[in-house]
Amino acid sequence: MPSREDLALxxxxxxxxxxxTDAEDVHERTSLVDDFGIDSLELMEIGARxxxxxxxxxxVEDLTSARDVGExxxxxxxxxxxxx
Amino acid sequence: MTGRHRSGGHRVAVTGIGVKSPAGNDLExxxxxxxxxxxxxxxxxxxxxxxxxxxxxxxxxxxFDLEAYLTRRETRQIDRTTQLLLCAAAxxxxxxxxxxxxxxxxxxxxxxxxxxxxxxxxxxxxxxGDRPREMPVHTVPRTMANSPACRLAMRYGYQGACTTYSSxxxxxxxxxxxxxxxxxxxxxDVAVAGGVDSAVTTVVVGAFARMRAMSTRNAEPELASxxxxxxxxxxxxxxxxxxxxxxxxxxxxxxxxxxxxxIAGYADTCDASHIVAPREDGETAARCMRQAIADAGLRPAxxxxxxAHGTSTLLNDRAEAxxxxxxxxxxxxxxxxxxxxxxxxxxxxxxxxxxLALLCAExxxxxxxxxxxxxxxxxxxxxxxxxxxxxxxxxxxxxxxxFGGQNACLVLVxxx
Numbered sequence: 001m002p003s004r005e006d007l008a009l010x011x012x013x014x015x016x017x018x019x020x021t022d023a024e025d026v027h028e029r030t031s032l033v034d035d036f037g038i039d040s041l042e043l044m045e046i047g048a049r050x051x052x053x054x055x056x057x058x059x060v061e062d063l064t065s066a067r068d069v070g071e072x073x074x075x076x077x078x079x080x081x082x083x084x
Numbered sequence: 085m086t087g088r089h090r091s092g093g094h095r096v097a098v099t100g101i102g103v104k105s106p107a108g109n110d111l112e113x114x115x116x117x118x119x120x121x122x123x124x125x126x127x128x129x130x131x132x133x134x135x136x137x138x139x140x141x142x143x144x145x146x147x148f149d150l151e152a153y154l155t156r157r158e159t160r161q162i163d164r165t166t167q168l169l170l171c172a173a174a175x176x177x178x179x180x181x182x183x184x185x186x187x188x189x190x191x192x193x194x195x196x197x198x199x200x201x202x203x204x205x206x207x208x209x210x211x212x213g214d215r216p217r218e219m220p221v222h223t224v225p226r227t228m229a230n231s232p233a234c235r236l237a238m239r240y241g242y243q244g245a246c247t248t249y250s251s252x253x254x255x256x257x258x259x260x261x262x263x264x265x266x267x268x269x270x271x272x273d274v275a276v277a278g279g280v281d282s283a284v285t286t287v288v289v290g291a292f293a294r295m296r297a298m299s300t301r302n303a304e305p306e307l308a309s310x311x312x313x314x315x316x317x318x319x320x321x322x323x324x325x326x327x328x329x330x331x332x333x334x335x336x337x338x339x340x341x342x343x344x345x346x347i348a349g350y351a352d353t354c355d356a357s358h359i360v361a362p363r364e365d366g367e368t369a370a371r372c373m374r375q376a377i378a379d380a381g382l383r384p385a386x387x388x389x390x391x392a393h394g395t396s397t398l399l400n401d402r403a404e405a406x407x408x409x410x411x412x413x414x415x416x417x418x419x420x421x422x423x424x425x426x427x428x429x430x431x432x433x434x435x436x437x438x439x440l441a442l443l444c445a446e447x448x449x450x451x452x453x454x455x456x457x458x459x460x461x462x463x464x465x466x467x468x469x470x471x472x473x474x475x476x477x478x479x480x481x482x483x484x485x486x487f488g489g490q491n492a493c494l495v496l497v498x499x500x
Contacts, residue, residue: 020156041161045221052218 100180256434322427349380355489366407388478394421424454
């Protein structure tokens with residue numbers, strides 16, 4: 001199971017790559033909707049990349065329900081802790 | 085003084101031009117390059133050469149600062165075709181200085197592309213064909229044929245008719261002509277119209293080469309595109325985009341816009357005879373030229389010069405020469421063919437050539453045809469060779485002919 005720190009780096013790197021920005025621009029309190037106006041396809045691309053990296057099924061609701069990046073990281077951490 | 089078009093509709097002005105082409109990344113640069121009549125085709129060593137490809141060269145758009153036009157986020161979601169189109173459109177829109185208060189529903193994107201998203205579908209097939217579950221989520225929006233037009237509409241909020249025209253190598257001319265019709269008959273007040281393709285790829289170039297439509301002059305790429313020359317051996321694949329801002333002539337005058345000229349005539353016909361070869365006698369192409377000239381309310385004798393489709397394939401050049409001969413009844417005006425310099429931009433060519441033809445007509449200088457030494461068609465057409473030909477400022481006929489037997493002709497009237 002990846003540490004929260006590793007997971008946070010992975011999420012921030014993936015998000016910034018898809019949005020064409022730098023990882024430093026994506027923080028725990030960043031809201032992808034309010035701060036970046038992210039669209040549904042970009043969100044799905046982020047989900048697809050995280051699924052591949054974590055070898056994990058990620059429900060679309062997990063991505064849309066998180067209010068900010070920090071909450072998404074916590075949600076993913078909980079999922080990775082679940083028995084497969 | 086502005087009056088109406090002879091059809092009773094609105095006259096259509098060209099008020100902005102943007103170009104991303106092998107001959108240059110703005111109109112003046114492209115004009116200077118075609119006047120010099122030096123081929124821009126170059127070897128693609130490190131790529132087509134290493135693949136044992138039959139064709140080793142092409143005409144690419146010189147590098148420019150993409151980040152001055154597009155954010156990294158936009159760039160990630162679109163392919164090179166759409167990138168080139170958006171950059172040329174940004175230049176055209178800036179050049180036109182359109183008023184900020186245009187009703188968005190009266191402005192439309194009108195774009196032609198012959199090959200569309202096939203190059204990016206080719207790329208994703210090669211990178212992910214055996215791993216479909218890992219394909220990028222943006223594959224469909226990136227490869228749709230209407231991506232360039234719709235991204236253009238999205239970028240500026242144009243809510244009027246957004247149309248993608250596909251008439252193979254005539255697509256850019258079709259788009260400009262149909263856009264002008266939409267303004268003429270009152271469907272739009274402003275159209276951002278043009279053409280684009282970026283298909284210098286292994287599969288697309290290889291596929292054209294299989295028909296022996298492409299030059300394989302691999303040792304001398306800069307001499308490969310030679311329209312109407314006896315030593316031609318096929319066309320040279322290029323890439324690029326050109327965009328024209330078209331608007332009602334009366335509003336352009338009222339707002340004091342810089343008017344490059346008028347899209348005065350347009351026509352399109354179809355050979356309906358062979359899926360790729362043009363009709364040998366050129367009759368349907370000649371009819372297209374005559375109809376475009378008549379649409380402009382002119383006679384063949386009023387045309388100051390012809391911008392030929394001139395691909396540097398034997399079948400096109402010979403049929404086109406016959407068609408010009410038929411249209412002008414043995415009294416042809418000077419004729420040029422800029423593909424000797426630019427290569428064939430497929431969907432981009434018609435729009436690029438309309439822009440260049442208008443500028444050449446305005447300045448009264450017809451570029452010489454690159455690499456033309458001796459022609460078997462010189463008894464049919466008045467080929468401009470060796471040096472630019474000075475002509476009076478007069479209307480110009482711009483031809484585009486595409487696979488499928490598609491013929492499209494524009495008549496452009498310069499200012500002055």
